[in-house]
Each structure stands twice: as C-alpha cells, then as structure tokens.
Amino acid sequence: MKKILVTGGAGFIGSNFVQMVLSEYHDCFLVNLDKLTYAGNLENLSSFADNPNYKFIKGDICDSKLVCDIMDEYKIEAIVNFAAESHVDRSITGPKIFIDTNVNGTLTLLEAARDRDIERFVQISTDEVYGSLELSGGQFTEDTPISPNSPYSASKAASDHLVKAFGHTWGLKYNITRCSNNYGQYQFPEKMIPLMINNALNDKELPVYGDGLYVRDWLYVYDHCTAIWKVLTDAEPGQIYNIGGCNEKSNLEVVDIILKRLGKPKSLIKHVKDRPGHDRRYAIDATKIITELGWKPSVTFEQGIIKTIDWYLENTKWLENIVSGDYQKYYQQMYDARQ
Numbered sequence: 001m002k003k004i005l006v007t008g009g010a011g012f013i014g015s016n017f018v019q020m021v022l023s024e025y026h027d028c029f030l031v032n033l034d035k036l037t038y039a040g041n042l043e044n045l046s047s048f049a050d051n052p053n054y055k056f057i058k059g060d061i062c063d064s065k066l067v068c069d070i071m072d073e074y075k076i077e078a079i080v081n082f083a084a085e086s087h088v089d090r091s092i093t094g095p096k097i098f099i100d101t102n103v104n105g106t107l108t109l110l111e112a113a114r115d116r117d118i119e120r121f122v123q124i125s126t127d128e129v130y131g132s133l134e135l136s137g138g139q140f141t142e143d144t145p146i147s148p149n150s151p152y153s154a155s156k157a158a159s160d161h162l163v164k165a166f167g168h169t170w171g172l173k174y175n176i177t178r179c180s181n182n183y184g185q186y187q188f189p190e191k192m193i194p195l196m197i198n199n200a201l202n203d204k205e206l207p208v209y210g211d212g213l214y215v216r217d218w219l220y221v222y223d224h225c226t227a228i229w230k231v232l233t234d235a236e237p238g239q240i241y242n243i244g245g246c247n248e249k250s251n252l253e254v255v256d257i258i259l260k261r262l263g264k265p266k267s268l269i270k271h272v273k274d275r276p277g278h279d280r281r282y283a284i285d286a287t288k289i290i291t292e293l294g295w296k297p298s299v300t301f302e303q304g305i306i307k308t309i310d311w312y313l314e315n316t317k318w319l320e321n322i323v324s325g326d327y328q329k330y331y332q333q334m335y336d337a338r339q
C-alpha cells in the first residue's frame, strides 16, 4: 500500500485530488495535513471522513515536529504539497503569510522528506511563476525562464527553487507541476469563476477587473488531478511538467458563458479598477506531459464549465455556508477598494 502525505487536502484542488485517489486507487493510504485556513473546508471531504484509507490531521506545514511525527507514524513514502496561500489579490494586500506558508512551509516539508529519503516529493506549482505573456502569442514551456510578478507567484517561484535545490544538493527525488487556472467543484468563491457564479445567482454586479481582456488557460480540476497522479506514479524524478487544457479564454468570454447558462443579463457586468500588476495572459504548452506520460484532459472548457455551473446550482448550501461566514466582509473590502 502506498502511503502518501497530501498537504492542503481540504482546499479546492487538494480535496478534489483526495476524492479522486480514494475513489479510484484503493491501494493507497492518504494522510491529509491541512491548517484549515479560510480556504480549507472539511465539508468537501465529508463523505470520505470514515474511509479506512484516509486520515485527516489539522495542522500547519510550518510545524516541523508535527510534520516529522506524521512522516514517522504513518511511514510516509511520498508527499504531494498542495498547501499554500493561493489567491493573488490577498498576496497584494498581505504578502507575509504567503512567504510563511509557501516558502517556509515548503522548506519544512523538504527537510522532513530529505531526512527520510522518501520515494517522491511532488510540488504543486503554478504557471504564474513564468510571469506574463503578450496577448499576441507564445506559450509557457518548461524551459521558459522564471519571472514571477505578484507576491503570490514570487513565493511559489521561491518554493520551486528550493525543491530543485534539495534535489541537486541532497538527491531528493522530486517533481514540480506547473498548472494553469483550475475551475470546478469546491472552488472557494474568491476566485473568478465561482465568484461570478455566486454574484450572478444573487443578481449582484460582476466585478470585471480593468478591460476584462486578460486571458487565462482554463483546466477542469479533475484533469489537473489526473495529471498530478500520472506525475506521482510515472514520472522520472527531477522532471518538471507544465499542465494545461489549451482552453484560452478572456475573462469577459468566461463571464458571458456564465451569464448565458444562468439566464442573467449582461447588464450585471461592472468594469472595476484593475488588479495592480495584473498579468495579461497565461498559456501553457503541455506537450511534455502529453507525450511523455500519456496524459490528456477529459473535458473541453465548454463541457467543464457547464458541469461546474450546474454543480454550484446543485450545491447552493455549500456556497451559502461559505458566504455566510467571514467571506462577505472580505468581498465587500475588495469590492470597495476597486470602485
């Protein structure tokens, strides 16, 4: 039985990954270490709480003793590190926690992994470490120089460098994945797609930053999870993989699809003050993972976005539970600052 430590498994992508592994691979034991920040939500995993192949532990990846105790008690063979502060806007208003978790937390995990010579350390990184592309063309490959622009992406780039340094210096067997924007079930509604769905459902304005012509390369979250699994189980150590769906869309195009599906008017769109340092475009060349590991996405954006909108429509209680907490205060502050 493979024993895997998943960090940040109560968040959006982490909880989708835990669900996928527990449902599809019955020879794995997963320990989920999560601090349960505002973004962590155990509701995402409520149907797996009693699964004999799963153990949840509330805690911080910066807590070296806790991490080492878990590694020893559960004889951990691999780590998949999802735990992070993940929202660019929050990194602009308060960058310090991004360094604490994304850099120092990753360092803590790396030290524990190195000292136990584990089979694999998979760092879940992001295409944002490459910086921004022009609207007119080009894609990020694994050889694109790292050039992060926000405190969030700078912290993720720093952790990527640390992971590589542990491989180079101590022979840690690692992989790094750099994925484009994810969307799908259980995404916290500070992120663009669920935020727009939630606002449209409540007939609230949809705050589009700047001209709305910023482009993201959207990938359905389940397809990100299958790619991570391929990397964890099939990749050679030391390899970096870009992951993306070849689904470039401007923010206005995405908002338009959401409004149409929900039968809401375009008049809900409100152009607001832009995000400082807003990256214009991300686009991923995923040739390496497709050709080397045989991965491919299971859905197009047009299919995935309908599944996603319908999931939020069917899970209004999940959304309400979040929105009724501190979220409203956060949203109002962000919204007011953009007027």
Ligand code: NAD
Binding pocket: 007, 008, 009, 010, 011, 012, 013, 014, 033, 034, 035, 036, 037, 038, 039, 040, 041, 059, 060, 061, 062, 081, 082, 083, 084, 085, 086, 087, 101, 105, 124, 125, 126, 127, 156, 178, 179, 180, 181, 182, 183, 188
């Ligand atoms: P998320 O914000 O939804 O979840 C992050 C999780 O990490 C939460 O459950 C939170 O409680 C936990 N966490 C935060 N700090 C922690 C700490 N110090 N110790 C333990 N747990 C902690 O994030 P997400 O969107 O699911 O992203 C997961 C990972 O994937 C991140 O590393 C992010 O950089 C990366 N990524 C995200 C996207 C995307 O589109 N969302 C795309 C590419 C890469």
Ligand code: DAU
Binding pocket: 086, 087, 088, 089, 125, 126, 127, 128, 179, 180, 181, 182, 190, 191, 192, 193, 195, 207, 208, 209, 212, 214, 215, 216, 251, 275, 282
């Ligand atoms: O590319 C991968 C990255 O994608 C991940 O590493 C990050 O963790 C994840 O948060 C995401 O970053 P973005 O900044 O691209 O995602 P966000 O959902 O915040 O914004 C997507 C686009 O929508 C971006 O151009 C900003 C815009 N936007 C966002 C919000 C929240 C709006 O126009 N209005 C909004 O209210």
